[in-house]
Amino acid sequence: MAKPKVAFYWNASCGGCEETVIDLNEDILKVADAVDIVLWPVALDFKRKDIEALADGEIAVSFINGSIRLEEQENMVKLLTQKSGLVVAFGACAHIGGIPGLGNFWNRETIFERAYKGVPSVENPEGTLPQERTTVDGCDLTLSEFYDTVKTLNQTIDVDYYLPGCPPPPDLVMNAVNAILQGDLPEKGAVLAPAKALCDTCPRRDSKPEKISISEVKRPWEIKMDPETCFLVQGVICLGPATRSGCGETCIRANMPCRGCFGPVDGVADQGARALSAIASILGLEGEENMSEEETQKLVDQIVDPAGTFYRFGLPASLLRRKKM
Amino acid sequence: MKQITVDPITRLEGHGKIEIFLNDEGEVHQAYLQVPELRGFEKFSEGRPAEEMPRITTMICGVCPTAHHMAATKALDDLWKVEPTSTAKKIRRLMYNAFQAEDHLLHFFFLGGPDFIVGPTAPAAERNILGVVGKVGTEAAGKVIEARKRLRNVLRIIGGKPVMPTCGLPGGVSKAITEDERKTLIEAGEYAVDFCQFALKAFDDIVLNNKEYVDLITGNTFTHRTYYMGLVDENNKVDFYDGMIRVVDPNGKEFAKFKPQDYLDHVREHVEPWSYVKFCYLKDVGWNGFTDGENSGVYRVAPLARLNAADGMPTPLAQEYYNKMYETLGGKPVHHTLAYHWARLIEALSASEQVLDLARDPELTSDATINLPTATPKEGVGVVEAPRGTLFHHYQTDEKGILTNVNLIVATTNNAAPINMSIEKAARSLIHNGEVNDGLLNMVEMGFRAYDPCHACATHNLPGETPLEVTVRDSQGNEIRKLTRNLG
Amino acid sequence: MNQFEPKILGFCCNWCSYAGADLAGTSRMQQVPNVRIIRVMCSGRVDPTFIIKAFEAGADGVLIAGCHPGDCHYIGGNYKTIRRISLLHNMLEQLGIEKERLRLEWVSASEGAKFAGIVNNFTERLKELGASPVKAQ
Ligand code: SF4
Ligand code: SF4
Ligand code: SF4
Ligand code: FES
Numbered sequence: 050m051a052k053p054k055v056a057f058y059w060n061a062s063c064g065g066c067e068e069t070v071i072d073l074n075e076d077i078l079k080v081a082d083a084v085d086i087v088l089w090p091v092a093l094d095f096k097r098k099d100i101e102a103l104a105d106g107e108i109a110v111s112f113i114n115g116s117i118r119l120e121e122q123e124n125m126v127k128l129l130t131q132k133s134g135l136v137v138a139f140g141a142c143a144h145i146g147g148i149p150g151l152g153n154f155w156n157r158e159t160i161f162e163r164a165y166k167g168v169p170s171v172e173n174p175e176g177t178l179p180q181e182r183t184t185v186d187g188c189d190l191t192l193s194e195f196y197d198t199v200k201t202l203n204q205t206i207d208v209d210y211y212l213p214g215c216p217p218p219p220d221l222v223m224n225a226v227n228a229i230l231q232g233d234l235p236e237k238g239a240v241l242a243p244a245k246a247l248c249d250t251c252p253r254r255d256s257k258p259e260k261i262s263i264s265e266v267k268r269p270w271e272i273k274m275d276p277e278t279c280f281l282v283q284g285v286i287c288l289g290p291a292t293r294s295g296c297g298e299t300c301i302r303a304n305m306p307c308r309g310c311f312g313p314v315d316g317v318a319d320q321g322a323r324a325l326s327a328i329a330s331i332l333g334l335e336g337e338e339n340m341s342e343e344e345t346q347k348l349v350d351q352i353v354d355p356a357g358t359f360y361r362f363g364l365p366a367s368l369l370r371r372k373k374m
Numbered sequence: 375m376k377q378i379t380v381d382p383i384t385r386l387e388g389h390g391k392i393e394i395f396l397n398d399e400g401e402v403h404q405a406y407l408q409v410p411e412l413r414g415f416e417k418f419s420e421g422r423p424a425e426e427m428p429r430i431t432t433m434i435c436g437v438c439p440t441a442h443h444m445a446a447t448k449a450l451d452d453l454w455k456v457e458p459t460s461t462a463k464k465i466r467r468l469m470y471n472a473f474q475a476e477d478h479l480l481h482f483f484f485l486g487g488p489d490f491i492v493g494p495t496a497p498a499a500e501r502n503i504l505g506v507v508g509k510v511g512t513e514a515a516g517k518v519i520e521a522r523k524r525l526r527n528v529l530r531i532i533g534g535k536p537v538m539p540t541c542g543l544p545g546g547v548s549k550a551i552t553e554d555e556r557k558t559l560i561e562a563g564e565y566a567v568d569f570c571q572f573a574l575k576a577f578d579d580i581v582l583n584n585k586e587y588v589d590l591i592t593g594n595t596f597t598h599r600t601y602y603m604g605l606v607d608e609n610n611k612v613d614f615y616d617g618m619i620r621v622v623d624p625n626g627k628e629f630a631k632f633k634p635q636d637y638l639d640h641v642r643e644h645v646e647p648w649s650y651v652k653f654c655y656l657k658d659v660g661w662n663g664f665t666d667g668e669n670s671g672v673y674r675v676a677p678l679a680r681l682n683a684a685d686g687m688p689t690p691l692a693q694e695y696y697n698k699m700y701e702t703l704g705g706k707p708v709h710h711t712l713a714y715h716w717a718r719l720i721e722a723l724s725a726s727e728q729v730l731d732l733a734r735d736p737e738l739t740s741d742a743t744i745n746l747p748t749a750t751p752k753e754g755v756g757v758v759e760a761p762r763g764t765l766f767h768h769y770q771t772d773e774k775g776i777l778t779n780v781n782l783i784v785a786t787t788n789n790a791a792p793i794n795m796s797i798e799k800a801a802r803s804l805i806h807n808g809e810v811n812d813g814l815l816n817m818v819e820m821g822f823r824a825y826d827p828c829h830a831c832a833t834h835n836l837p838g839e840t841p842l843e844v845t846v847r848d849s850q851g852n853e854i855r856k857l858t859r860n861l862g
Numbered sequence: 863m864n865q866f867e868p869k870i871l872g873f874c875c876n877w878c879s880y881a882g883a884d885l886a887g888t889s890r891m892q893q894v895p896n897v898r899i900i901r902v903m904c905s906g907r908v909d910p911t912f913i914i915k916a917f918e919a920g921a922d923g924v925l926i927a928g929c930h931p932g933d934c935h936y937i938g939g940n941y942k943t944i945r946r947i948s949l950l951h952n953m954l955e956q957l958g959i960e961k962e963r964l965r966l967e968w969v970s971a972s973e974g975a976k977f978a979g980i981v982n983n984f985t986e987r988l989k990e991l992g993a994s995p996v997k998a999q
Contacts, residue, residue: 061413065436065537072526118413148433151418154956160414163647164652168416168781169768170651170659172642176643183647188395188404190648216436216537221632268775269745270425270454270544303534303541304548310427322910325953329910329946337941338932349948353776355954368911368918373958373995421956 053109053230056088056100057139058129060122061199062115062148066140066205076223083230084109088129097125103132110211110229115141116146116365117200120195130206137225137241141215143202144240145312145320146365148215151357153364153371156197199365211240214296215310215362221295242295244315247307252292253279262334266351269306280306281331286358291324292319308361319368321359328352328359386484392818394801399790400808405798406648407822419780423772424453424751427780428542431767434688434784436537440473440529441760441785442767447542449767452635453754453775454544458751461740462546468559468732469532469539470615470758471725475566476525477761478722482573483518484716489820490581490715510576521569523838524562528729531555531566531833546744553739563730567691570723574695577719582702592703595803596711596821598666598795599624603788604680605759606631614681614725614759620657624668626707630658634757637766641783642671644791653791664795672795675763675788676825677717682707689731692724711796714824748856751775760785762825789825796821807814868922868988870897870981873912875905877935878970879927885974886981893978896985897925904928906939907965910950913964922994923984925934927977930968940968958995962987981990 059067070077087108088100111133117123130136142149152160165171165178185189204209212225225241228234235241248254257279266282274280280301281288287306293314300307308352333340333348340348352358360367397403415434422430428446429431432439437553444466458466483491483506492505507515514547526536532551533539541547551559581587590596606620607613619637621630630640643652644661655661655671662670662688673679699716700706751774756767763785770779786793800817880901883926886893902908905928916924926947934940947966953962965984969977 063436063439065433065439068436068537148430149413152414153421153428154421154643155414155417160417163417164414168643169638169779170641170643170654170766170781170783171645173655177647178644179645179650180647185406185648186395186404188393188406190393190406192648192650195650215433218535231924268423268425269548270450273744273746274548276549297983299535300540302533303539305429305534305540308426319911319914321953322914323732324973325949326910326946329949330942332945332949337938337945339942342944345944346948349945352949352952353423353774354421355428355949355953357426359953361426368914369957369959369996372956 052083052085052334054087054103054107055084056111056129056133057086058088058111058113060113060115060143060202061118062140062142066114066142066216068296069140069219069222071220073219074313076219080226086322092136097128100128100132105131106135108132110135112136112137113202114143114216116142116149117202118149118152119193120196123189123200126206135209135229136202136206136214137206137229138202139208139212140217141213141310141312144211144213144366145363146199146201147310147362150199150201150363150365151361152199154357156374157195161195161330162191182243183336198371199243201365204365209237210234211312213240213242213293218295218297218299220297240293240315242293242311245249245294246314247289247292247294247296247298247301247311251279251289253277253301253303257282260334261331263328263332264329264335264348266332266348267332268353274304276304286328286352288324288359288361290327291320291359305340309359310362312363312366321367324359325355375574378664384796389636389650392797393804394798396805396808400731400806402802402805404797405794405801407794407797416780416782421779422777424450424754424775424777425768427767427769427777429538429540431782432538434711434782438473438760438762438785439538440470440533441765443533443539443542444470444765445717445756445758445760447544447756448616448758449754449756449769450542450544451754452756453769453771456747457642458546458747459740459745461550461737461742462744464543464553464732464735464738465532465547465743467615468729468738469529469541469733471728472528472562472566474614474759474761475570475725475729476522476529476724478718478725479518479525479566479573480522481761482722489712489823490587491576495588509580514572514576517569517572521566524565525729527623528562528846531558543744544747548743550741550743551739551811556736556739558734559663559738560730563726563733566726567723567730569693569799570719570726574719574723577716581716588702591710591712591716594709595800595817596796596824597709598674598711598792599668599709599801600666600670600680600792601659602707603673603675603764604683605757605764606684607688608690610685612684612686612721612724612759613688614721616758619757619764621673622683622707624666624707626682628859629656634766635755637768637783639756641766643783643787649784651790652787653794654788655791656853664791664798665794666792672791674792675785676714676761677721678708678711678714679763680759681717687720687724690725691727692720695715695720695723704825711821711824762786763788786825793822793825797824800816866993867988868896868985868993869920870923870925870984870988871921872897872925872927872981873902873905873908874899874901875907875928875935875939876901876903878933879905879967879977881971882973882977883927885972886978887972887974891975891978893981894985896988897981901947903945904934904936904939905943906934906936906941908943908946910946913950914954914970917959917963917996918999920994922991922997923965925980925984926964926966926968927969927980931968933970948967958993962991965971974986 111129138144288309289307292309293311317323394405395403428443431442529536533541603621605617607617623629642657659671687696753770766783768781800821928940951961
């Protein structure tokens with residue numbers, strides 16, 4: 050029987066998702082044995098026309114990482130969907146936008162202004178900016194269009210499954226690959242990770258009382274963080290209550306609070322709103338009836354960058370998608 | 375005018391594309407390496423709390439996240455004017471050296487290695503990691519994997535996860551090391567030191583004993599006379615983690631030596647309309663286009679540049695190999711781009727020696743992991759030597775530590791102009807009278823792989839192959855000739 | 863040109879404000895017709911997601927009305943609401959949605975006139991602000 054054809058592709062990605070595939074170590078050979086990799090730009094040669102030549106649906110599954118920022122990326126993933134039976138959004142960037150999604154606090158113009166004119170090390174008296182088309186000495190050079198707004202993969206094409214994480218941990222990747230090979234897949238649209246919230250699997254959950262009250266928000270450098278106590282109990286904002294589990298609590302084990310790269314738990318439409326709600330309910334819970342308006346405001350203001358914190362990884366996937374400007 | 379497109383479809387913050395234009399005589403008119411990718415970190419970091427930068431800028435690059443993590447963490451020390459505890463500095467240094475060694479080894483064996491170990495003239499289909507395994511034996515290949523696994527485990531122990539570490543804070547690190555963990559770190563260090571010596575020995579046997587290879591390294595095609603930049607310690611020895619930035623001129627004379635905080639007095643970036651990447655140059659020399667020599671502000675960074683810019687290595691074993699390299703290649707500085715591979719192995723050894731030294735220090739397990747900042751933040755600069763060169767992070771904040779201005783000069787930006795020059799030179803030596811030599815792909819690849827730029831997809835180029843496609847077109851855009859590199 | 867008529871979505875808690883709003887309606891107080899009201903059991907049940915969803919769906923303003931502090935039927939529901947809304951204010955502002963487009967008010971069952979006044983005033987203010995920036999995009 051012919052081996053199923055598999056493609057890997059990347060968009061506005063950092064390469065970390067590729068690195069995680071390499072981190073499968075020995076398992077990568079098992080994967081390579083079981084499937085026929087038709088596209089993997091970091092590792093194998095490919096040409097767009099080779100993909101075009103395939104029949105529709107001929108690729109069994111495409112794993113696509115990175116968010117969508119350039120026209121060229123959009124074109125390529127559209128071609129891939131047409132040729133693929135299944136599409137898996139691989140990693141936080143493809144799933145919910147990822148860190149590059151913070152770009153949605155700005156737009157193309159402000160980003161260009163800063164990078165090419167604003168930074169103090171740039172010397173650009175003519176105000177040159179990269180152009181989609183330029184002619185230098187009669188040579189025509191082109192660059193792909195840079196979009197105003199970063200998009201997730203499912204805002205661009207139809208996605209069947211999601212592998213969360215920045216990057217997804219190797220064990221979840223292996224589980225997903227096995228599930229696909231055995232045809233043992235959940236309902237379309239599922240996130241291939243546990244459904245529980247991170248707090249439910251966190252090694253610190255026993256230190257988390259039924260009722261937490263934060264009387265003062267602490268930034269991670271303001272206290273020496275205790276390596277065993279729940280961060281929220283220490284006053285440090287942790288997104289565990291609003292984030293899906295499955296990462297192995299890697300940040301927590303390195304004694305740093307969660308920033309939400311796994312995205313929301315099932316059924317939550319907006320990760321940031323959920324996180325905001327969870328945090329707001331425990332802020333100054335004790336003695337709430339005696340807090341004046343100013344006191345409340347002061348406490349709330351201690352969360353210095355709510356949008357950038359609650360939507361650290363998921364702004365493009367949020368209901369509003371971007372800053373309105 | 376003819377146009378040749380080399381579309382490697384690989385990454386420097388994404389993909390890279392090479393365009394070569396010929397004049398009417400069929401000689402190379404101009405070559406461009408275009409980088410059609412930008413994500414805007416400098417802008418979207420604004421408004422974020424500064425302490426989040428070690429966990430935001432890691433996502434600039436999943437290949438060298440630890441470099442960004444560390445440059446950001448050091449910028450935070452400077453921003454809050456807080457000195458990390460002695461233990462914290464040791465933990466950070468250890469982590470950083472483990473990363474440097476791991477990244478260099480992987481690059482050498484998976485990417486640059488195939489050019490030499492398998493041979494620059496070997497068929498393309500063999501010039502990959504599998505070819506390397508064939509040449510050095512499966513046992514040795516197993517060691518490469520084992521060394522990488524152990525060093526990455528060091529990163530996991532200290533930073534949480536090897537891709538996207540999280541431990542850096544102003545004044546220290548988030549987590550202490552246990553005695554059990556320290557044992558694992560020592561073992562990793564021992565393994566890496568042994569392995570790097572083995573690798574250098576293999577380099578000796580396979581490359582240096584082969585006159586053809588040595589001629590290739592020292593040949594004109596891969597040589598550029600440029601300035602060099604790198605961090606040095608108080609004895610002017612190579613330092614990956616900290617120190618002063620030193621620049622030497624094309625004759626090897628010290629041209630500048632400055633604190634990271636003064637980088638704006640020395641470094642400038644130039645913008646071209648045909649690429650999203652910027653091009654660094656020395657402010658005091660000025661931008662004179664893509665040219666080498668004393669009058670061009672173009673400088674180079676990364677392994678060979680660091681060795682050229684320093685007076686030696688900080689560790690004894692690496693120092694021996696350093697001496698040998700300069701003796702063999704005729705003294706300092708060495709301008710041969712392909713010698714980057716050699717320098718890379720010497721650095722990997724030095725980094726491994728430092729991992730071992732630091733791991734053996736019992737102070738590593740002290741609980742004094744952080745000094746909490748008390749000053750009001752305003753401005754901070756953090757510089758480290760990333761595997762691919764000097765990396766600058768520069769932050770300004772309001773009095774709460776919310777970022778107002780961010781400047782990042784990433785390693786490959788420093789090398790962006792020289793990489794272009796190397797590509798152009800390779801093209802010029804191989805394209806005449808409109809005839810495109812089949813060796814073009816080889817040479818272009820070898821040229822830019824030596825730098826280990828991110829867009830050569832560095833460490834994760836599994837078969838060690840950069841996919842390339844060269845199309846030769848006449849002025850009407852008709853295809854005359856097409857060269858492709860397939861893995862079959 | 864048509865005068866801009868802002869659309870307001872109101873969430874009123876069942877125990878006080880909804881009755882207040884109702885009173886405003888039945889006693890025919892002068893109240894502009896710009897608000898559409900959704901009844902909730904307690905202001906503390908208004909998930910921030912609903913509010914964001916309302917803006918996403920094109921609301922120019924969102925009004926949350928609950929019992930006066932101390933009077934919440936579920937004891938502390940409205941204290942939580944206070945903190946949520948002020949945190950949400952900070953967050954929406956960062957996303958380009960002006961604070962003034964989201965209002966939290968206390969209305970008891972007998973304050974029909976107060977409710978009508980709030981709606982009128984809110985509508986006026988939103989007219990000055992113009993259409994929601996979410997719609998513009
Ligand atoms: S999800 Fe994380 S690791 Fe993957 S591409 Fe995005 S930033 Fe990189
Ligand atoms: S809030 Fe964070 S530290 Fe606390 S239990 Fe949840 S995930 Fe763990
Ligand atoms: S702890 Fe949170 S931020 Fe860290 S890996 Fe897990 S989900 Fe991602
Ligand atoms: S019941 Fe009215 S606010 Fe809680």
